[in-house]
Amino acid sequence: MDKEQEILAAALKLFVEFGFQGTPTSKIAKEAGVANGTLFHYFKTKEDLIVNLYNRIKTSLNDYLFLKQNEGDSLQTKMKKIYTASLEWGLAHRPEFYFIQQFHFSPHLAKVSPEDIEKQTKLHTRLLQDAIQTGVLKPLPMDLISSLLASHVYGVYQYLLKSNLTESQQAETIDNSFLLIWGMITK
Amino acid sequence: MDKEQEILAAALKLFVEFGFQGTPTSKIAKEAGVANGTLFHYFKTKEDLIVNLYNRIKTSLNDYLFLKQNEGDSLQTKMKKIYTASLEWGLAHRPEFYFIQQFHFSPHLAKVSPEDIEKQTKLHTRLLQDAIQTGVLKPLPMDLISSLLASHVYGVYQYLLKSNLTESQQAETIDNSFLLIWGMITK
């Protein structure tokens, strides 16, 4: 791993544990095994580092979700795959998943460019628009469905974190909870 | 409003806008119209102020929800009332609602005492236990239902914030969305 990656990895670890406030750049550099000045070679400011980290994590999640999509699948299958993949990624990347939420409730969110936001929501938006086209969904505002889907995923995620289930029990819970939300938004 | 309240109100406003990191105690004191030293008379440390603010807000929300409960109501009505009241409170207290989330994704969360946490979840837990007793709910783990309920409220809240609805449209959305979640968790 090169120095830049080391810095990002160290920053993620410390931000999740101590928050943005509680993590000085000096500690990040130390944890990453680089000099203080090196951090500021790669990132102009601390905020620059934070926003960069966020965008990379979101891109990584997005790429994973995109990878799981299959052109030939039915719409329900596509939605189930993106649903399942989101939870699986979250479970396999807990610090990253936590960081995303942490970032969303911070003033740094305002520093993400509109283009980056658009990139990160495109896949979901597209899928949902298609679903509405088919007429399989209840006649609800798209923003509401979108919001309900996202929060449902988050609710299941929180449950999975707390309860110590085996992998197969986890998979079963994910399957069942998809049916719950699918039943809720379809006619 | 006495000085302590002024400090808490100023802290809330600034934390929501600039985050914990971005809000020095000096600015809080200034915004509250008190001297720097006065802040530290009421709160030993900055963290003490943050955690205090959180507990007061949670207590205030809890009191409001409790107030809306009625012993004679049916279980579905009780749940609908607590659901509706949560959203109404959130809409009427946006900075407070945001602050709660912000706090939850910060290291300060670990500083809340178990007793305080228990107090803050008791009403919900009790209601859900009763609901399970009656057999009206699907046979799902209580923690899962609890988590789904909370996140559903949050999802609807996010939608209500984004969409500019009239008060009656808001009320209608809340009614409808309760039916959605109720249909999802009941047999």
Place this chain on the structure above:
DNA sequence: GTCTATATCTCGATAGAC
């Protein structure tokens, strides 16, 4: 309780050698 003044410290960021 409230204020002013300030001590002490740490942080983010830079300069400049290598």
Place this chain on the structure above:
DNA sequence: GTCTATCGAGATATAGAC
């Protein structure tokens, strides 16, 4: 690109008069 050394700003918290 990476390091060491350091500056200047601004942070939390305290001391002590009123």
